Each structure stands twice: as structure tokens, then as C-alpha cells.
Amino acid sequence: MSSRDPVSDASAPAEKGPRELREEVLDRGLCTGCGMCLDLCPYIEEMGENIAFISDCRGDQGRCYAVCPRTPTDLDALRRFTRSDHRSGFLLGPYESVWMARARDEEVRSRAQYGGTVTALALFAIETGRIDAALLTAWSQDPDEPYATMPLVARSRDEVLSASGSKYTAGPTLKALDGILRGDARKVLVVGRPCQVLALRKRMRIEDPTFPGERIALVVGLFCMWSLSYRDFEGMIEPLAGGRRLKRIDVPRGRFIVETDREAFELDHDSVRPHARQACRTCFDFTSELADLSVGSTEWKDDWNTLIVRTGAGRDFLEEAVQKDRIEIEPFPKDRLRLLEEASFNKKKRVLEQLEQQAKTTGMEAYLRLSREEKEFFLSAHGPGSEE
Amino acid sequence: MDPLEIDEPGRRVLLMGNEAIARGAIEAGVRYCAAYPGSPSSEILASLARTAPRFGHYAEWSTNEKVALEGACGAAYTGLRAMATMKQNGVNVASDILTAMSLAGNPGGLVLVVCDDPGGISSTNEVDTRNYARLADVPLLEPATFQEAKDMVRWAFSLSEELELICMVRSVTRISHARGVVELGPIEKVARTAVMKPEQRYGSLPPCPNHAEVKDKLRRAAEIYESSPFNRYAGPERPELLVVTCGTGWWYSTEAIRMLGVAERVGVLKLGTTWPLPEALLKRHLEGASSVLVIEESDPVLEYNLKALLSKEALRAAAPSRLLGKVTGTVRGAYGPGVGEMNPNLAADAVARALEIEAPSLPKPLRESMQAEIDFEIPKREVAFCPGCPHRASYWVMKNVLRLDGRDGLLIGDIGCYTLGFGRTGYYLSRTMHCMGSAIGFSSGMAKLAGFGFSQPTIAVVGDSTFFHACLPGLVNARYNRSPFLCVVLDNSATAMTGFQPHPGTGKTALGEEAPRLSIESLCAGMGIPVQIVDPFDVPAATRLLYRALQKNELQVVVMRHKCAVLQGREEGLPARRVWVDAEKCIGEQCGCNRFCSAAFGCPALIWDKEKECAAIDEVICSRCGLCAELCPGGAIRITEEEVQP
Incomplete structure (x- = not known):
């Protein structure tokens, strides 16, 4: 099947297309801003x-319809496609192991968020020639948009480092994917939010395994609870940052701290949160369950990350990085895992209930297609403890 | 030799109606001519500008019609013969000075020529400006032939001088834009020095005595009209039906009578002097006519005035038992009476109705009769931006920006080439389209409605000529009252829609002289309005710039500047390159394209090759701008530098 062939995917009915994408996703404010459809189609564009x-x-x-993370999504089929382990249960999605992780490199740690694990993974991949480029999200260089992000195709240490640090709006980074693959990059590493990882897997599943599938060496997924609407974010930041470029944003345990190259200021977390994109309220996955490796904060030790190994590819990659002394790992404490599971459970349950409710009122089936077993696990249970 | 320059009285030449009008002014020794272009009037000033070196008169494209009439008025105050020409919309703009200056009069002959556009063939309305003659108390002449177009204009100057009152001549599209044989007259050698003497003062105060004086002037005009050769009767001595008509109505009536074969039963009274009406003449012809039918273009102006006249005691005896026309519905077109353009068939229908006879089968309209001769359907031709038109690029960018902005933003437009933004070629983007500069006023109002829940961002779109014509007070208003909208000036360096006349931004005058080039951006900056300039052919940059501008809640101007493709072609020829489709690369109707170039972008030069199932370029009309090559998602549209046979 060539990239020009019409869609044939069991999880996304082939008869649907741009009209339905607009009606079911865009018009209902459910677009996650992942960017996957952008490079496939001249009719869809992104700005701000x-x-x-x-x-x-x-x-x-x-x-466009088939790859969208908010069109019908058969999660089990995608899990099988990703060859990720199922035995771990439903709480955090399929995984093999969970670790405390951080970069060995002091410079990486000082410039990146928390333990700098994602930056270290990308650097390791580039410096050892495992990939030709990493698709990352950096701060925009456009002086007209000092608070925006941009896709960065990193091929060097400096470029990888320049993209370090978390961003809290929905940069459509995936729009740059096809451009890299059509260029000279044979193997790429992609870092994305959960919705981007989902879109990427959907895309890989419907297209020829040689493109883009085999060309994507590793998918590193980020933890993400929500992304802010860029227009709202700009409106909140502008009076404080006054057009100065942002250096870092941190959201530690109920705070929202923004640093420019001159100063740091804090926004009231509770008044920031309502400005999350509407699509984020329908997100079932905050740990990037379809990634090879998922990385996020520990909500505990600020110079470490939580790292979830989900696939064989992810495991092999991590093992080498640890062996080559690029990543340092420690066992993830059981009580911390419990908290992570609880956070995930609460989000999944809340979202599922909401999707069920919406499906009832609108008469439209929710985008998320779960097995009955998985659905009932969340809708009937009261907490992660009842799994056992 | 230019027929307008021939100085041989009695020589018969073929002239366009508008040229005949210009020749009439030349024969009258006109010294000052001013106009703002607009179809169907533009060729009058163009002809006068062309012949200015030969006859020594002055001609200018004014920045708008009010200024044109005021300039002509100023010249008439100094004793010169002066003329202003415009289309019907222009009289609305000039009406303020028209209704004021008529009260005070003028020493030099002053003529206002208005070319109406019944049916709105090239206009946004079909206003009948004859109503202004009564409104402003000025004499009105209506030519029915090309000869009359010349002779009436010539005579209008002496009438104006005799009455010391501006005189209005009303033409319509079918006089202005058709051609006919005109016998030339002598060219008056008027040697006057322009001067305004100390005792000359022109003011409309006090209004009532001045108004009374104008009424006297009109009474004198009516007396003069009684013996005018422009009013004439043809037909039987005692017609069963008297057709009273004027202007093109005379052609149509004459043709209708011939088509119906009723010349023995129907007489035609053609009036050339339609305001005020010549009372005695009308009385003479109406007496004994039991049925009268009024046939005229547009509004029933002559008909109403005739009815009003017949209510006078002195004329009551002459009143016919039946007075038919548009009021009675006897004269009516597809849209009903008083709407749309007249034609011979409509006149024949009306005459047949008045005579209560069956109308014989009338000639079919050209399109229908041609269709009957051929075995394929005549393709319908859509109004569209030309291939390579920068406005298409600008509308493409504005459409994308409004969609990406996602707040149901509005494009508030007005008139110029960009009027077409109302239709498919402009992606149906314009939400308003009325008169020059109104986009600014509308937006200025709408952008003040935040307190009433209005949250849609607004883009006001105007052209470069329109900017100078009617946008400055609106922008001053918006700036003064802090109305936050985005004004986009589509600067194609031409008054393109009306035929590429120069304007204050082009650095040329009507006479072809170098002129100071007024800068739109400097004018805006002078008002304190932030202004940016972008080339709409740089689609990514223009999209970003406009999108960013729309995010700011403040008054801004963006000039989208790129020369009109037709003008570019005329001045420098087409670029030596070829734009073509690489059929191998064309994605065509598959996902990822779906005929993006022809179905979405829609340049008329982009077509679909049914046999090859891929896009193609109609090289006959392609302007080789190459924008489609940038938009093509498959990289299939290619540009190669090479000489192309025209």
C-alpha cells in the first residue's frame, strides 16, 4: 500500500473523511493540536x-480522519500494533517496568526539566548514530511569537539542548515529521505528548510499514495532564513577560512558574487550568501509553524523572543508555507508583464518565473504543486498589 | 487621426457615445474637465485627457466625484466652461455640493454629465440620477442618439451660461458604450481669462431667496425648452396611442412600433429636455390623444413629472383618459416595473398591451437564439479575478487567516475589483459590498460593539484607489473613536476595475504627467495608525502577518501590495518562463490533494485534464505568476525559465 492509497483501517471507518473530521472533531473543539494531519493535507493548516x-x-x-487522535480509536488494536505488554493492567496502560531516571550529564540536568531524561535519551540516540534526527519541540525563534513553540529537527547536541524543557501549550510538532522523512533522515526519534503518540501510532498503522513506520526508531512519550490554549496563554503571559522570550515553565505540585531570560513570575495555578484546550478534557491517557518509553515528573524528587518502559524497543534502548552511562536509573518506590496509578485512575474514570455522558446527550459514540472489561474496570471501581 | 481632433464641420465620423460627449464639450470650448472613473462614464474624461494637448483644455482624474464637481465649479466661478463627468454612484458622492451650488449659480458654463447604468451591468446599483435634477433644481437633458450626445453637451454649456445654472446631461450605458455616426460641428474658440472679480460671491445663504431664484431659472429653462430641436414628434396627426419617451426609450419605442407594424396607429413624442418639462409643447401633443404610454429607462421619472404637470388646472383638459407606463404596470420587465434595463422587446410588449393587441413573436435574446443554432451548451462564464490577480492571493490569505483564527471573523468589503470577493472567485469571503469606502465605516461601527456581545474580529477591505477616494474620513473616525479593526488595503497600483486610470498613489496624472506619489502607509502613519506592508504572493509571510495583526485588538492597516497582473503584463510583458504540470507528480484526486489547485485555489488558468486525470494549465490565459506552483501539495506544478511563444 503506497502513501497515496485510500485509507483502509479497521479502527477508523474508511468511509469517513474531511467533512466528518470537521464535524466530529474541529467544530466540537476536540482538536488536540497534535499536528499529524497537517503535513498530509494541504486543506488543513495551523496558526497560533x-x-x-x-x-x-x-x-x-x-x-486526516484516520490519523486523528480524536476520531474512533480502538485502543486494544493499537496496543497490539505497538507490541506493548498487556499484563500490567489498565491503570497506566501496558508497560514492562517503571523507574526513577535521570541524565548523568550535569549540563543536561541543569538545562532540562527535572532529571533531563528525555534530553539525555535524544542526545544518546544522536551521538551514537542510532538516529539521524530527533523531532522535538522548542521555543519559537519568531520575535512576533515569543511564547510560542516550534517543531525542531535536532541533529546535534546543541540543537537537542535548545529544545529541552517542558512546554505547556499544544505545539503541533508532528507537522514536521513528513518533511524530515522525505528528506535525508533515515531514522528519527520522536518526542511527543500522549495525543501525538496516539496519532503517530494510528498513522503508522494505516500506512506502508516502510514509511513512516520503520523510519521511526523510537517514540518517547511525555506525561501530560493538559495543554493550554495558546491564545489564552498569550493573553495571560503578555502583561507579565512583555514580549520577552520564555526560558522555562514549571508546574510543580499546584504552582505555575514562568521564567523569562530576565525574571521569574508565578501565575495562579487554579486560574490557569481552566484555559486548557477543550480536547484535553477528553484525554484518557496522561502517560503516553502507546510510546516506547514514557517520561514525566516524579511529583516528588525534582532532579529525577519517572520513566516507564513499554516496549521491547524501549527496553533495549534504555538498557544501552544505562550501560553507556548516559542515564541513571533507580527502582521506582511502590508507594510512589501507587500515587501515579491513582492520578491516572482518577483522570481515566473522570474522562470515561464524561464521554459516556456526552455520548448519551449527543447520540454520538465516543471516540474512545475500549473493551468492555477495561471500560467496566474504571466505571464500576472506586480506586486503583480494586484491581487486585 | 483621432476623430475627436478633426476640425471639419459637417464631417461624419463614427464615435462611441462617450467620445461624442467629449466632442460636444470640445466644440463648446471646454477648459476644465474633471472626473472619477466609473463604468459607463470613464471614456469621456479619457478622451478629453487624450485631446488636451490639441485643444489646450485641462483634464484630471480627481480623487473622487465630489472633488471633481467642486473643481469644475471653481473653474466656472472664474468664468471658464467646465465639466464634471461620473457614473450614477458618483452623483451620490457629489450630491452635497450639487444641491448647494445650484442655489448660488455660476457665470461660466458648467455641465455635469452622468452616465447611468440601468440594470447595474457594471454597478452595484441602478440608481436613476434624473431624480437629482429635481432634487437640486437643475435643468436636465437626455440624449437619445450619438449625435444628440454631442450636440446636447455642446448646447448645455450655453444653456448653463444663459441661466447661470449648472446643467445636467444624463446618458446611459447603451448611449455611452455604443457607437454611431456623428456629424461634427465647428469648434468654438473661446478665449477667456480665468478670473474671479471682487464682486463675485457664491454662497447658498440665505437659502430661501436663493431657492426662489433657482425656481425662476427653471421656469426660464422650460420656456427655452419649448422650441428645442431635441424635442420632436413623429407619427400620424391624430395617433390612437401617443408614446412619450426620452433617451434610449426613443430607440426602443421606434423599434417596437416597427416590429408590431403599428406606425399608423402610434405616434412618438421624444423629449430631450426632461426637467423641467416644456408645458406648452406637451399640452399641444396630449390634446386629442386618448391614450398615452410613457417609455423610459429606469425609474418612471418622466412619467411622474408628466402626471404632476397634468394636475395643473391649465392642462387638465389635455389629460388623456389613459396614462400608461410603469405606474400602471404596462411597462415592465422580468423584475417588474421600474426595475432592470429596457429593451425593444419590453417596449413592444408595452405598446401591444396599450393597444390591446397580441404581441407577435419577438426576437429571442442573443444567447437563446445562438444556443438554438449549436448542439452543445454555451458554457456559462463566471465573473472571476483574472489569472495572476494579486487579489486572489490576498483573498486566499485572508480566507485562511479568518479560518485559522477560528472566531467567525468577518471580511467587510466594498467596491472595486475586490467586489468579486463576494463571489466564488473570492471564496464568498466578503460579507458586505455597497459603495466605495463603506467597508471602513461599517467596520468602525461593528468594532465598537464589544459591549453588546459582539466578538467577531473584523477585516475591512478596500482598494488603493478607493483608499484615496473615500477611506480617509472613515479611518480618521476609527482612530479618533478608538475603533479596533484591521483595515487591509489591496494595493494593485491601479484603478483596475474601471480601466487602469491613474490615481494619487500611481505617480501619474490623467494627462500622463509625473505626479507626487502619495503613500498610503505614510498617510496612515500620519494618523497614528500602525501600518505594515506585505506582498500577498508571499503567502506564508502574508498569512503570519495578517494572523498576528488580527490577534491584536487595535486599529491597524496592512497594505497588501502587488501590481495588477494585467497592468504588469501591459507594461513589461509576461515573464519569460513556463508554468506547467508534471503529470507524474500530480496527486490529482487522491487524498493529500483532491484537485487542490483548481478546486480550492481556483485560478481560471488551472484546469483538469480529464483524460490524463491530472491538473493542467491553460497556457493561453496563464499569467505565469507561479503562485500555484508554491501552493501545489505534490510539487507537481513546475516553473521553467524559457522563452514561450505568445
Whole structure:
């Protein structure tokens, strides 16, 4: 099947296309801003993290619909496709192991968020020639948009380091993927939010295994509870940052701290949160369950990350990075794991209930297609403890 | 030799109606001519500008019609013969000075030529400006032939001088834009020195005595009209039906009578002097006519005035038992009476109705009769931006920006080439389209409505000529009252829609002289309005710039500047390159394209090759701008530098 062939995917009905993408996703404010559809289609464009059809496509079916993380999503089929282990249960998605992790490199740790694990993984991959480029999200260089992000195709240490640090708006980084793959990069590492990892797996599943599938060496997923609407974020930041470039944002345990190259200031976390994208309220996955490796904060030790190993590819990669002394790992304490599971459970339960409710009121089936077993696990239980 | 420059009285030449009007002014020794372009009037000033070196008169494209009439008025105050020309919309702009200056009069002959556009063939309305003659108390002449177009304009100057009152001549599209044989007259050698003497004062105060004086002037005009050769009767001595008509109505009536074969039963009274009406003449012809039918273009102006006249005691005896026309519905077109353009068939229908006879089968409209001759359907031609038009690029960018912005933003437009933004070629983007500069006023109002829940961002779109014509007071207003909207000036360096006349931003005058080039951005900056300039052909940069501008809640101007493709082609020819489709690379109708170039972008030069199932370029009309090559998602549209046979 070539990239031009019409869609044939069991999880996304082939008869659907741009019209339905607009009606079911964009018009309902459910676009996550992942960017996956952008490079596939000239009719869809992005500006200021708003994604829209600039013209009406006459097509009845399209990859735009098939790859979208908010169109019908058969999670089990995607898990099988990703070859991730199922035995771990439903709470954090399939995984093999969970670790405390951090970069060995002091410079990486000082510049990156928490333990700098993602930066260290990307550096390791590039410096050892495992990949030709890493698709990362950096702060925009456009002086007109000092608070925006941009996709960064990193090929050197400096470039990887320049993209370090978490961003809290929905940069559509995946729009740069096809450009890299059509270029000279044979193997790439992709770092993305959970919605981006989901879109990427959907894309890989419907297209030829040689493109983009085999060209993607590793998918590193980030933990993500929500992303802010860029327009709202700009409105909140502008009076404080006054057009100065942002250096770092940190959201430690109920705070929202922004650093520019001159000063740091804090926004009231509770008043920031309502400005999350609407799509984030329908997100079932905060730990990037379809990634090879998932990385996030520990909500505990600020110079460490939580790292979840989900696939064989992820395990092999981590083992080498540890062996080559690039990543340092420690066992993840059981009581901390319990807290992580609880956070995930609460989000999943809340979202599932909401999706069920919406499906009832709108008469439209929710995008998320779960096995009955998984659905009931969350809807009937009261906490992670009842799994056992 | 230019027929307008021939100085041989009695020589018969073929002239366009608008040229005949210009020749009439030349024969009258006109010294000052001013106009703002607008179809169907533009060729009058163009002809006068062309012949200015030969006859020594002055001609200018004014920045708008009010200024044109005021300039002509100023010249008339110094004793010169002066003329202003415009289309019907222009009289609305000039009406303020028209209704004021008529009260005070003028020493030099002053003529206002208005070319109306019944049916709105090239206009946003079909206003009948004859109503202004009564409104402003000025004499009105209506030519029915090309000869009359010349002769009436010539005569209008002496009438104006005799009455010391501006005189209005009303033409319509079918006079202005058709051609006919005109016998030339002598060219008056008027040697006057322009001077305004100490005792000359022109003010409309006090209004009532001045107004009374104008009424007197009109009474004198009516007396003069009684013996005018422009009013004439043809037909039987005692017609069963008297057709009273004027202007093109005379052609249509004459043709209708011939088509119906009723010349023995129907007489035609053609009036050339339609305001005020010549009372005695009308009385003479109406007496004994039991049925009268009024046939005229547009509004029933002559008809109403005739009805009003017949209510006078002195004329009551002459009143016919039946007075038919648009009021009675006897004269009516597809949209009903008083709407749309007249034609011979409509006149024949009306005459047949008045005579209560069956109308014979009338000639079919051209399109229908041609269709009957051929075995394929005549393709419908859509109004569209030309291939390579920078406005298409600008509308493409504005559409994308409004969609990406996602707040149901509005594009508030007005008139110029960008009027087409109302239709498919402009992606149906314009939400308003009325008169020059109104986009600014509308937006200025809408952007003040935040307190009433209005949250849609607004882009006001105006052209470069429109900017100078009617946008400055609106922008001053918006700046003064802090109305936050984005004004986009589509600067294609031409008054393109009306035929590429120069304007204050082009650095040229009507006479072809170098002129100071007024800068739109400096004018805006002078008002304290932030202004940015972008080339709409740089789609990514223009999109970013406009999107960013729209995010700011403040008054801003963005000039989207790129020369009109037609003008570019005329001045420098087409670039030596070829734009073509690489069929191998064309994604065509598959996912990832779906005929993006022809279906979404929609340049008329982008077509679909049904046999090869891929996009193609119609090289006959392609302007080789190459924008489609940048938009093509498959990289299939290619540009190669090479000489191309035209």
C-alpha cells in the first residue's frame, strides 16, 4: 500500500473523511493540536496552535480522519500494533517496568526539566548514530511569537539542548515529521505528548510499514495532564513577560512558574487550568501509553524523572543508555507508583464518565473504543486498589 | 487621426457615445474637465485627457466625484466652461455640493454629465440620477442618439451660461458604450481669462431667496425648452396611442412600433429636455390623444413629472383618459416595473398591451437564439479575478487567516475589483459590498460593539484607489473613536476595475504627467495608525502577518501590495518562463490533494485534464505568476525559465 492509497483501517471507518473530521472533531473543539494531519493535507493548516480547514476538501474519505487522535480509536488494536505488554493492567496502560531516571550529564540536568531524561535519551540516540534526527519541540525563534513553540529537527547536541524543557501549550510538532522523512533522515526519534503518540501510532498503522513506520526508531512519550490554549496563554503571559522570550515553565505540585531570560513570575495555578484546550478534557491517557518509553515528573524528587518502559524497543534502548552511562536509573518506590496509578485512575474514570455522558446527550459514540472489561474496570471501581 | 481632433464641420465620423460627449464639450470650448472613473462614464474624461494637448483644455482624474464637481465649479466661478463627468454612484458622492451650488449659480458654463447604468451591468446599483435634477433644481437633458450626445453637451454649456445654472446631461450605458455616426460641428474658440472679480460671491445663504431664484431659472429653462430641436414628434396627426419617451426609450419605442407594424396607429413624442418639462409643447401633443404610454429607462421619472404637470388646472383638459407606463404596470420587465434595463422587446410588449393587441413573436435574446443554432451548451462564464490577480492571493490569505483564527471573523468589503470577493472567485469571503469606502465605516461601527456581545474580529477591505477616494474620513473616525479593526488595503497600483486610470498613489496624472506619489502607509502613519506592508504572493509571510495583526485588538492597516497582473503584463510583458504540470507528480484526486489547485485555489488558468486525470494549465490565459506552483501539495506544478511563444 503506497502513501497515496485510500485509507483502509479497521479502527477508523474508511468511509469517513474531511467533512466528518470537521464535524466530529474541529467544530466540537476536540482538536488536540497534535499536528499529524497537517503535513498530509494541504486543506488543513495551523496558526497560533489553531488548526483549521482553510478550504473545503471534496474528498469523502481521508487520512486526516484516520490519523486523528480524536476520531474512533480502538485502543486494544493499537496496543497490539505497538507490541506493548498487556499484563500490567489498565491503570497506566501496558508497560514492562517503571523507574526513577535521570541524565548523568550535569549540563543536561541543569538545562532540562527535572532529571533531563528525555534530553539525555535524544542526545544518546544522536551521538551514537542510532538516529539521524530527533523531532522535538522548542521555543519559537519568531520575535512576533515569543511564547510560542516550534517543531525542531535536532541533529546535534546543541540543537537537542535548545529544545529541552517542558512546554505547556499544544505545539503541533508532528507537522514536521513528513518533511524530515522525505528528506535525508533515515531514522528519527520522536518526542511527543500522549495525543501525538496516539496519532503517530494510528498513522503508522494505516500506512506502508516502510514509511513512516520503520523510519521511526523510537517514540518517547511525555506525561501530560493538559495543554493550554495558546491564545489564552498569550493573553495571560503578555502583561507579565512583555514580549520577552520564555526560558522555562514549571508546574510543580499546584504552582505555575514562568521564567523569562530576565525574571521569574508565578501565575495562579487554579486560574490557569481552566484555559486548557477543550480536547484535553477528553484525554484518557496522561502517560503516553502507546510510546516506547514514557517520561514525566516524579511529583516528588525534582532532579529525577519517572520513566516507564513499554516496549521491547524501549527496553533495549534504555538498557544501552544505562550501560553507556548516559542515564541513571533507580527502582521506582511502590508507594510512589501507587500515587501515579491513582492520578491516572482518577483522570481515566473522570474522562470515561464524561464521554459516556456526552455520548448519551449527543447520540454520538465516543471516540474512545475500549473493551468492555477495561471500560467496566474504571466505571464500576472506586480506586486503583480494586484491581487486585 | 483621432476623430475627436478633426476640425471639419459637417464631417461624419463614427464615435462611441462617450467620445461624442467629449466632442460636444470640445466644440463648446471646454477648459476644465474633471472626473472619477466609473463604468459607463470613464471614456469621456479619457478622451478629453487624450485631446488636451490639441485643444489646450485641462483634464484630471480627481480623487473622487465630489472633488471633481467642486473643481469644475471653481473653474466656472472664474468664468471658464467646465465639466464634471461620473457614473450614477458618483452623483451620490457629489450630491452635497450639487444641491448647494445650484442655489448660488455660476457665470461660466458648467455641465455635469452622468452616465447611468440601468440594470447595474457594471454597478452595484441602478440608481436613476434624473431624480437629482429635481432634487437640486437643475435643468436636465437626455440624449437619445450619438449625435444628440454631442450636440446636447455642446448646447448645455450655453444653456448653463444663459441661466447661470449648472446643467445636467444624463446618458446611459447603451448611449455611452455604443457607437454611431456623428456629424461634427465647428469648434468654438473661446478665449477667456480665468478670473474671479471682487464682486463675485457664491454662497447658498440665505437659502430661501436663493431657492426662489433657482425656481425662476427653471421656469426660464422650460420656456427655452419649448422650441428645442431635441424635442420632436413623429407619427400620424391624430395617433390612437401617443408614446412619450426620452433617451434610449426613443430607440426602443421606434423599434417596437416597427416590429408590431403599428406606425399608423402610434405616434412618438421624444423629449430631450426632461426637467423641467416644456408645458406648452406637451399640452399641444396630449390634446386629442386618448391614450398615452410613457417609455423610459429606469425609474418612471418622466412619467411622474408628466402626471404632476397634468394636475395643473391649465392642462387638465389635455389629460388623456389613459396614462400608461410603469405606474400602471404596462411597462415592465422580468423584475417588474421600474426595475432592470429596457429593451425593444419590453417596449413592444408595452405598446401591444396599450393597444390591446397580441404581441407577435419577438426576437429571442442573443444567447437563446445562438444556443438554438449549436448542439452543445454555451458554457456559462463566471465573473472571476483574472489569472495572476494579486487579489486572489490576498483573498486566499485572508480566507485562511479568518479560518485559522477560528472566531467567525468577518471580511467587510466594498467596491472595486475586490467586489468579486463576494463571489466564488473570492471564496464568498466578503460579507458586505455597497459603495466605495463603506467597508471602513461599517467596520468602525461593528468594532465598537464589544459591549453588546459582539466578538467577531473584523477585516475591512478596500482598494488603493478607493483608499484615496473615500477611506480617509472613515479611518480618521476609527482612530479618533478608538475603533479596533484591521483595515487591509489591496494595493494593485491601479484603478483596475474601471480601466487602469491613474490615481494619487500611481505617480501619474490623467494627462500622463509625473505626479507626487502619495503613500498610503505614510498617510496612515500620519494618523497614528500602525501600518505594515506585505506582498500577498508571499503567502506564508502574508498569512503570519495578517494572523498576528488580527490577534491584536487595535486599529491597524496592512497594505497588501502587488501590481495588477494585467497592468504588469501591459507594461513589461509576461515573464519569460513556463508554468506547467508534471503529470507524474500530480496527486490529482487522491487524498493529500483532491484537485487542490483548481478546486480550492481556483485560478481560471488551472484546469483538469480529464483524460490524463491530472491538473493542467491553460497556457493561453496563464499569467505565469507561479503562485500555484508554491501552493501545489505534490510539487507537481513546475516553473521553467524559457522563452514561450505568445
